[in-house]
Structure formats: structure tokens, C-alpha cells
Amino acid sequence: MSLLSVRGLRKSYGALKVTDDLDLEVAEGELHAIIGPNGAGKSTLIAQLSGQARSDGGSVRFAGAEMMGKPMPARVRAGMSRSFQITSILPAFTVLDNVAVAVQARDGSSFRFLRSVAREARLNEQAMQALAQVGLQDRADLRAGSLSHGEKRALELAIALATRPRLLLLDEPLAGTSGAEAERLVEVMAALKGRVTLVLIEHDMDAVFALADRISVLVYGRIVATGTPDQVRADPKVRAAYLGDG
Amino acid sequence: MIRALRQRRVAATLLFLAFALLPIIAAAAGDPYLVIVATRILAFAIAALALDLILGYGGMVSFGHAAYLGIGAYSVAILSGAGVTDLGAHLAAAVVAGALFALLTGAISLRTRGIYFIMITLAFAQMAYFFFVSLSAYGGDDGVTLAARSTVLGRDWLRDDRVLYYTALALLVGLYLLCVAITGSRFGRVLTGTRENPVRMEAVGFTPFRYQLTAFVISGAMTAVAGVMLANQASYVSPAFMNWHRSGELVVMVVLGGIGNLLGAIAGATLALLLEEWLAVLTDHWPLIFGTLLILVVMFSRDGLTGLFRGRRG
Structure with missing residues (x-):
């Protein structure tokens, strides 16, 4: 099938x-x-x-x-998710937040205005899992724009994976x-x-x-x-x- | 990033504390006029804060935000004219009218990008401007003088300049805290993401338009609140509130203070209006000096005033 x-x-x-x-x-x-x-x-x-x-x-x-x-x-x-040939990330976000925002997209509504998203452990945990899959867990707190090209390619993959x-x-x-x-x-x-x-x-x-x-x-x-x-x-x-x- | 947020909290506390002490200092200095000027500053700070929410976080450069100042101001004039003088009613009407105008114009403007977005927001603001110019019941071009300031619980407490000032300050602090919460929320993260890379946001499952429009509506409603305070401060309302120069000044305030950190917008509004007061005393050609200052700030610190304090980023 x-x-x-x-x-x-x-x-x-x-x-x-x-x-x-x-x-x-x-x-x-x-x-x-x-x-x-x-x-x-x-x-x-x-x-x-x-x-x-x-x-x-x-x-x-x-x-x-x-x-x-x-x-x-x-x-x-x-x-259906995709990755891009030309790296497409959120350069000013941390590596973790790049992935956490993808988790957020499928986990509940994002029309929530008051609660701090940085403290939502569930989002961050799932994001860390996706980062671990591509070997970027040590880079989680860096600005995504500061990663090397190869790391950005890995991040691109982690973001796509985080959409499950x-x-x-x-x-x-x-x-x-x-x-x-x-x-x-x-x-x-x-x-x-x-x-x-x-x-x-x-x-x-x-x-x-x-x-x-x-x-x-x-x-x-x-x-x-x-x-x-x-x-x-x-x-x-x-x-x-x-x-x-x- | 955490450090920057902590620094912002300290700076915000100091700034608001200074605002809170200002009437006392003004009284000690025997200069009550200062409180009236400062109320005007607070009103513009609210508007600049609202603009920064969409400009700094959403990447939407609205060149028509003065329209919302006018909508808020005319909410006061029209309701007062009809005998409804309550501040709560004025604020509620301003918020609803501002939100509706933002919803309508935002839904159309947000189908465009960049320079076209700027031009469409300007065009809508001009339409609002000419609508109120043609509104002869409220003085048309000349505007209308308010019989009295808004009332609270049927009492005319706001007649006292200091009470009006502290009301404006309370609104500013409350709206600032609201914006801090919004920008740190799920919604804020999506909004910032759409500024950074809208295609990326679509590729993880978000429809940027919805979030941008929501932010635009919030910003419009907040700016209308500023208009309510401005009308009360001036005791006078005219289409000049929504002149396109005014929209430009709001953008200048945000850029001067530093875009995308909320506090910068407040600092920018404060500095811009203080400079206007002081430089106008020195010379009629004060915009020349102001322009030079703006160029220097933008050239030497991309983050405006806040950048000067924080040192350069990255």
C-alpha cells in the first residue's frame, strides 16, 4: 500500500x-x-x-x-514534512527554540498569549529528543545562526523530525x-x-x-x-x- | 538571552520608578507643566510600545499607526458628546474600534509585503484621516474641544493633572507587562518566527497570516488606548492626531529606542518628545538636530538607545 x-x-x-x-x-x-x-x-x-x-x-x-x-x-x-536544499532556519532563535517551535506547531494551540513558552518542559523535552537524533544536543543553547554549515544541515533535519x-x-x-x-x-x-x-x-x-x-x-x-x-x-x-x- | 531579559527587567524597573517620581520632582521644582508634558510622553510611549509589538517582533512596518491614536481620541470625543463620559467606556470603545479597524485593514495589508505593506497601511490611515476631516459634527478639520476630561465612577478625578498622569502611567506599565508576557508566550514565539523566516514557519505547520493579523489587531487596540489618553491630556481632538507625520514619528520613536525589546520603544518615545521640547526652545530648525541624532544612533547602534546601554550584540 x-x-x-x-x-x-x-x-x-x-x-x-x-x-x-x-x-x-x-x-x-x-x-x-x-x-x-x-x-x-x-x-x-x-x-x-x-x-x-x-x-x-x-x-x-x-x-x-x-x-x-x-x-x-x-x-x-x-x-508530510520537508527539509530545504538551502538551509531554512530561524537564525536569531536558539537551536533548541528552532526545534521547540516545530514541536509547538503540532502540540496544542499556539494562540496562547500569557504563559511563558520557554518554561513549557514538554516542548523542550521533545525538542531535545529531536536534537539528540541528529547529534546536536550539546548545541541547544547556541544561536542557530552561529552554527557551522554542517550543524545547520543537521538542525534542518531535526526541525523536520520534530514535526513527527x-x-x-x-x-x-x-x-x-x-x-x-x-x-x-x-x-x-x-x-x-x-x-x-x-x-x-x-x-x-x-x-x-x-x-x-x-x-x-x-x-x-x-x-x-x-x-x-x-x-x-x-x-x-x-x-x-x-x-x-x- | 536570559541575561538580556534580566537586564531589561532592571532597566524597566528603573525607568518606571523615574516616571513614578516625576510629579514629585516637578512639584519640588515648581514646574507643574512638566507633568502635562510627561503625560503626553506616556501616551506616545503606549503607542510606540504597541507599534514595537508588530514592528519589532512581527517585522510589520506599519506606517499608519497614527490612525489608531485618532480612533482612540475620537472615541472620547464622540462618546463624551453623546453624554457618556466614563473612562472605562471610552477605553472599551477605543479598544473595540481600534481592533476592528486593525482587523479590516490588516486582513488586506497583510496580503502584501515590504514596501507595499508600508504603503497600504499609510493609505488606510489617510482614509481614516480624511474621514474625520469630513466629519463636520466633530469640527471637521478644526477638531473639537472636549468639555471635560473622562470621568471615573462618575467623578472628575482626572481633572487633576497628576491623577491623569498616574492613570496613564498605570496603563503604560500594565500594557508593557502584557506585551512582555505576549512576546514570551507561544504566540510570541510564532510571531517572532514569522519575522525571521515565514517559509520555515509554514514548513513546520503554521499559517503566518493568522498570527500576524492577531498581533496587528492587538497593536491597533493598544494604540487606540494611547489615543484616549492623548485626547484627555490635550482636552482636544482633531484629525491632526492621525496625520501621516505622526505615523512616521511613531516609527522614529521605536527605531530611536531600539526595535524588538519593548522597553526601547518607551525610551525612544520619551527621548524623542523631550528632544522636541528642548530643541524647539533652542531653535526653529530643531528637526535638523533631531535628524542628525537619529542618524547617529541608527549608524552606531542597530539596537537604538538600548544598544548603547547594552553594548553591541553578537
């Missing part, structure tokens, strides 16, 4: 079809990587799935419910990270496998082939192949379009 079922998804910028009648099935519990050459439309696809960008047509069913036309916050509350998603859309989580930082993030994703359904866009092929249960190959806005890492590696269409027969 698919957790995410995408049918005939479309989006154009003028004459350019960025997403062209795209179909995609993501099974519950799998780590589904989407690879493709630059300009294939990977980030646009994530934006469409998350509700950040409007789609021109098609259907996005999540856990049986139609998500088309719903804005991003509604999709997040339904259980059933489906996590990761847009190049390793973008710009160095070897050691990337290794740590790959470990984090490996630990998440099976507990959260993951859709992963990533340029680091070693990471993709090590982590993915299934891989879909996106070329010019269409999925040209889907399969296990071995199947995809052997697919002649993929080799022609993407791996360059190398």
Missing part, C-alpha cells in the same frame, strides 16, 4: 514543462530516492509535493487523502557538507529508515545507493525508471540519460 501516490502531476514555467505528467508511488516505510541530472525538476517536485509550489494539475494522495490545493501548513499537519512526520521529503540534505559532516548525516538518515517514510533527493550517489530501498530516476520532469538500486544501476535508459554510461 502506497503512503504517497502521485498521478499525472504537472507544472510549467511558461513553455518549460518542469514536471510533466509525473507518476510516483512511495510505499510506507521505504526510503525512496529520486535522482536525476541538474534541471530535471527534483526541487520543484519536492516543492509541489510539500505544497510550497502550486501544481498545474494531477493528484497527490497522502495516506489516502487528496492533498492537491492544500497549502504547506495543512500538509505538514497531515504528516509520517513522510519526510528531504531536499539534498547533504548539500554543501564536508566528508565528516556528510557521513554523520547519512548515519542519521540510516537510523531513520523504517521508522519514517523518506523521499530523498540527493546528488551524492554513494549516499543514495547506500541508503535507498528504491530509486526513481527523474529526467525532464518525468520518472523514466524506478527500481532497487541494482535494477536502476543496470537500466540502460538510466545509463543513457543520467549515469552517462560511465
Whole structure:
């Protein structure tokens, strides 16, 4: 049974079809990587799935419910969260508060005006758990803007996790990270496998082939192949379009 | 951050204590006029505080906040004209009218960002201004002189300048504490988050618009309270209360004092109005000196006056 079922998804910028009648099935519990050459439309696809960008047509069913036309916050509350390719955090907030605000979004109303939120232990505890998952628990009290790039990438992941998603859309989580930082993030994703359904866009092929249960190959806005890492590696269409027969 | 909050508490206590002692000092110095000036300062401090709530914490630069001063002031004039002189009624009417105007104009303005937001808030304030200019029953352009100040429990206690002053001070302290609570609450955290990065807030499940609009309404209602005090201080109400210069002055007060820490807005209003009093005595060209001071403060301390005291951040 698919957790995410995408049918005939479309989006154009003028004459350019960025997403062209795209179909995609993501099974519950799998780590589904989407690879493709630059300009294939990977980030646009994530934006469409998350509700950040409007789609021109098609259907996005999540856990049986139609998500088309719903804005991003509604999709997040339904259980679909995303991370951003370009780090998107609250730089003036502490690391802990960056995550606690995500906990707050799903834990009770935020139209509470008088009680001090900093003293809400339940929010902070859950935020600390998410930070521990990505190895940032020692950084909790720092200003988020002062973190290193790799730490910000980890924070980005912790924020998304704190929303307790059933489906996590990761847009190049390793973008710009160095070897050691990337290794740590790959470990984090490996630990998440099976507990959260993951859709992963990533340029680091070693990471993709090590982590993915299934891989879909996106070329010019269409999925040209889907399969296990071995199947995809052997697919002649993929080799022609993407791996360059190398 | 905790340290900054503690420093703010000490500074707030000292500032409010100084305000509380002012009438005594004025009496000792034989200068009762000081209390009247200071009441005006307190009214503007309330308005600047309200503006800082949305400007400093919500990133919403309203260039039309004078409209709410006018709405509050005309609440006094219109109700008094109809025979309702009670301060509580005046405040309640001002809060409701200010909140409604904010709800209506905010719902439209908040669909835009940046310079467009600034221009739309200005446009709405100008519409309010010209509405009251055309209101001939209340003097139109000339405004209307109040027969008396608001009453409390049917008594004319506010006739005493010092009672009016302490009433304004109590309102300022109460609203300051309310703003401190709001900015430290769940709501305040979401509001500040939308200022920092609205897309991030959407990506964790918040709809920024709701929180921004709520803050805008709270701010509008609070500014209308300032208008009630201003009308009582001046015993006079006119459309000039909502002139767009006035909206600009409110922004200047907040920036001068330091945006986004509440106390700065109060300090900024105080300093701006004191400078206006003192410099105007020195020369007719006082805005030149004032402008120079503002430029220096903004250039050397991004956090305004509060930044000068605290030292530079980060």
C-alpha cells in the first residue's frame, strides 16, 4: 500500500514543462530516492509535493487523502514534512527554540498569549529528543545562526523530525557538507529508515545507493525508471540519460 | 538571552520608578507643566510600545499607526458628546474600534509585503484621516474641544493633572507587562518566527497570516488606548492626531529606542518628545538636530538607545 501516490502531476514555467505528467508511488516505510541530472525538476517536485509550489494539475494522495490545493501548513499537519536544499532556519532563535517551535506547531494551540513558552518542559523535552537524533544536543543553547554549515544541515533535519512526520521529503540534505559532516548525516538518515517514510533527493550517489530501498530516476520532469538500486544501476535508459554510461 | 531579559527587567524597573517620581520632582521644582508634558510622553510611549509589538517582533512596518491614536481620541470625543463620559467606556470603545479597524485593514495589508505593506497601511490611515476631516459634527478639520476630561465612577478625578498622569502611567506599565508576557508566550514565539523566516514557519505547520493579523489587531487596540489618553491630556481632538507625520514619528520613536525589546520603544518615545521640547526652545530648525541624532544612533547602534546601554550584540 502506497503512503504517497502521485498521478499525472504537472507544472510549467511558461513553455518549460518542469514536471510533466509525473507518476510516483512511495510505499510506507521505504526510503525512496529520486535522482536525476541538474534541471530535471527534483526541487520543484519536492516543492509541489510539500505544497510550497502550486501544481498545474494531477493528484497527490497522502495516506489516502487528496492533498492537491492544500497549502504547506495543512500538509505538514497531515504528516508530510520537508527539509530545504538551502538551509531554512530561524537564525536569531536558539537551536533548541528552532526545534521547540516545530514541536509547538503540532502540540496544542499556539494562540496562547500569557504563559511563558520557554518554561513549557514538554516542548523542550521533545525538542531535545529531536536534537539528540541528529547529534546536536550539546548545541541547544547556541544561536542557530552561529552554527557551522554542517550543524545547520543537521538542525534542518531535526526541525523536520520534530514535526513527527509520517513522510519526510528531504531536499539534498547533504548539500554543501564536508566528508565528516556528510557521513554523520547519512548515519542519521540510516537510523531513520523504517521508522519514517523518506523521499530523498540527493546528488551524492554513494549516499543514495547506500541508503535507498528504491530509486526513481527523474529526467525532464518525468520518472523514466524506478527500481532497487541494482535494477536502476543496470537500466540502460538510466545509463543513457543520467549515469552517462560511465 | 536570559541575561538580556534580566537586564531589561532592571532597566524597566528603573525607568518606571523615574516616571513614578516625576510629579514629585516637578512639584519640588515648581514646574507643574512638566507633568502635562510627561503625560503626553506616556501616551506616545503606549503607542510606540504597541507599534514595537508588530514592528519589532512581527517585522510589520506599519506606517499608519497614527490612525489608531485618532480612533482612540475620537472615541472620547464622540462618546463624551453623546453624554457618556466614563473612562472605562471610552477605553472599551477605543479598544473595540481600534481592533476592528486593525482587523479590516490588516486582513488586506497583510496580503502584501515590504514596501507595499508600508504603503497600504499609510493609505488606510489617510482614509481614516480624511474621514474625520469630513466629519463636520466633530469640527471637521478644526477638531473639537472636549468639555471635560473622562470621568471615573462618575467623578472628575482626572481633572487633576497628576491623577491623569498616574492613570496613564498605570496603563503604560500594565500594557508593557502584557506585551512582555505576549512576546514570551507561544504566540510570541510564532510571531517572532514569522519575522525571521515565514517559509520555515509554514514548513513546520503554521499559517503566518493568522498570527500576524492577531498581533496587528492587538497593536491597533493598544494604540487606540494611547489615543484616549492623548485626547484627555490635550482636552482636544482633531484629525491632526492621525496625520501621516505622526505615523512616521511613531516609527522614529521605536527605531530611536531600539526595535524588538519593548522597553526601547518607551525610551525612544520619551527621548524623542523631550528632544522636541528642548530643541524647539533652542531653535526653529530643531528637526535638523533631531535628524542628525537619529542618524547617529541608527549608524552606531542597530539596537537604538538600548544598544548603547547594552553594548553591541553578537
